[in-house]
Amino acid sequence: MSELSGGGRESGVPAGWEAVIGLEVHVELATASKMFCPCPTRFGAPPNGQVCPVCLGLPGVLPVPNRQAVELAVKAALALNCRVATYSKFDRKNYFYPDMPKNYQISQYDLPLAGDGYLEIPAAEGSRKIRIRRLHLEEDTGKSMHAADDIVTARYSLVDFNRAGIPLAEIVSEPDLSTPEEARLYLEKLKAIMQYCGVSDCRMEEGSLRCDINVSVRRPGERAGTRTEVKNVNSFRAVERALAYEIWRQVQLLEAGGEVEQETRHWDEGAGRTRTLRTKEYAHDYRYFPDPDLPPLVLDPTWIEEVRRSLPELPDARRERYVRELGLPPYDAAVITASRGLAEFFEEAVSAYPQPKAVSNWVMGEVRRYLNEHGLEPEDIPVRPGHLAELLRMVERGTINTRVAKQVFGVMCETGRPAAEIVREKGLEQVSDEAFIDRAVEEAVAGNPAVVADYRKGKEKALGFLVGQVMKATRGKANPQMVNRLLRDRLGPPGPA
């Protein structure tokens, strides 16, 4: 988590301008069944493989609210410091769309489930509160697939209704964000909180966390300008890029004497730009009204308190605990607690190998590197925390050196097998046999007179090359400390003898 920069190019906001940003985030709730029917919510089922008359909106069907969805949404709301309404209601949002079975979406309009909350994002001065305006429940729509690149040229389109009726919590922030980076930090924090409370798995690539951006720009001290909305921006990187682009576009327009039009835009990831989706003339009149098929949602305050008590430790609390109890540097604590999966992996590994900083180094280094390289979520770390602990113990005992450990870790990731097994099988145990290593040192010195001469001229770096040669000769198994010592013994201190 990098420090916030103070405006200018690197913040994504041109000098002399301010951006006003609000995010609407759709979080797919981790329920077993859909919002209003018993259909399963598994990802990746064959098209239209989890549908029933209710989620298909067939004539005559009626919605019945999912208890678990309500509970998860209340959890989310409480974790975001929201006030949960004891009386809310479901409304119909009417518009025609080919992948929407009823041509209205059941959502919540004027009386949402919760509101008035906030979350904290890291900031230069420690942290900054971003207010949450509202959190409400709604159902997802289906998905169209066009028999061509786009809807215009397609000869026909197919619709998959597996997503139709999936429960969503829509979380709307106040326009408290002012840079693309802040928007990303907000989203990261939101994701972490949702994952911590088990509200959602927040897999962006599966669409279980989606983001709409509202943004306008202004000169400092002036009123906010006309805003645009960028729909369905589906990765942290895309949110940052789309925002930076949109802010730049608006500033360009205004500086050239033009005007920003209020419109809905689409982020084109490939082209790296936003495009007009629909302008104000096409702004929808959704004709919201209370859904007559659903009685108001009346929640018992004691039940809400029970849910509050069931909330797990949230990222901020956990970060502070890591610093306080485990002595982790704040930076490490922040990185690790940013994801529930990472934090849980870390904690389990620490309980098996109680050296927090050593574990943290590995989690922040190798583990994250592997996840990034393979595009995996922290929940998908293929190595068991106990296995990492074992690996670290082997390093500590000197059974293997760090270099080999990294190699072994790679194999562990590929195979899921424990470290000891891999080390044994590949014969990677560290060698601390002095005579054996000294022989390799002697060969390295004899074989590289030029390097030795450099070292003697005072080039400390030359020693590193010789260490490398020895390690190569011993297939990485030599005890590095011993290699260093023996080399220095043989060469003496750097500089003219």
Place this chain on the structure above:
Amino acid sequence: MRRGELRARDLVESCLGRTASLDGVLGCFLTLDGDRALERAALIDEELARARRQSAGVGETGAHPSAPAARPDPSAGGHGILAGIPYACKDNMCTRGVTTTCGSRILEGYVPPYDATVVEQLTGTGAILLGKTNMDEFAMGSSGENSAFFPTRNPHDTTRVPGGSSSGSAAAVAAGLVPFALGSDTGGSVRQPASFCGVVGFKPTYGRVSRYGLVAFASSLDQIGPLTLTVADCALVMEVMAGHDPRDATSAQVPVPQYTAVLGRDVRGLRLGVPREYMGEGIEPGVREAVRAALGALADLGCAVEECSLPHTDYALAVYYLVAPAEASSNLARYDGVRYGLRVEGGDITAMYSRTRRRGFGPEVRRRIMLGTYALSAGYYDAYYLKAQKVRTLVRRDFEQAFARYDLLVAPTSPTVAFRLGERTDDPLSMYMADVCTIPVNLAGIPAISIPCGQSEGLPVGLQIMGPPFAEGLILQAAWAFEQATGGAPWRQEVTP
């Protein structure tokens, strides 16, 4: 039938025979399912015969008299209280494998993959579905002339309308084509045709009977109700259909009394209110006279009959024509040509939507969709829909206050007797007046029955008895007492063609 004196097959055959000879003129049925009805009848006959053999056998072997009866076969329902009884169902209730059109071109040929809860319940108790009855398109209408296919005629006078929108169901029962039928009542659509056709029609408390599988017209007003020849039959069918349905969130969790058991109870001392707003201007003199006579009969039974007032009655019609179209505009949005039913191709998706809906919906449905869309539009919502909901509360409060003083309210069901086909088709407002006495009941969500109470111009007049929520038993008790007391009345002997 249980004693083996009558076979279900004979009953079904006789109904089908009578239908074959009369329905060409009457136009009660949109779909006849004769073959399947006969098959089911044969199954039930077999099961009943097996049960008789078994109980005879039990007697011979001297088994304990309380030994459980043979396990009922749920597929046949031979042990249910309606075993072998044929019935007809308004074409807006979903029947698995049997066409369900709602009297509309837009659903022509649509075959639902599931049964409405009421159909399930009736099947479970052994009733046999004979077919689907004609209706005003999407239950919008008061004469049966709005069916997209053909009008239904009144069995008492085939130049007259049967009333609507459960036209086919009322006429089929009146003409003796089926012993009972199901209708749906949004603004009087069971009671008004029952009144016009001289049969019993019941609109239960909102939430008393599941709406699951009833194709929605106006969700907050719709309720399924039976049309029968006698009050006792009505009580029997109600007993089967009433009760909580977990698939309907508006379904009430109120225990169901045994309606057939309350029928014989004394009605002496019952306090009956007669709202003066229902007896004044606009009520045909002949209708008023018949209702006056009925009130006399009830007084003779020992009821205390007294004039009372429901002051907001005048606003009910206006409220209804805002609320019902508003809900309908949203409920009917799903008929767009994308997933099922009629599709009229157009250049793009919007053209396809509008062409399909223009061709698929009749003028009355289009009129109400436009009315409802307007009432919900931004800028008009507060003035129309919201205001209507507030007045609706006043109408409901009228009833609450009346029921604080009176056990039941009594009034005409319709201001007129059946009018002539075509007489009001060009004048929607005069057509809307046909439901003026029944609409307030739907707005308040209370139960009400219509029973034949005399004649005017040689045509049936209906008496409406209204009760507080869940007072179905009391209404049936009063209706039964009245029916018994007037059993010898000349208009009772009148037999339809």
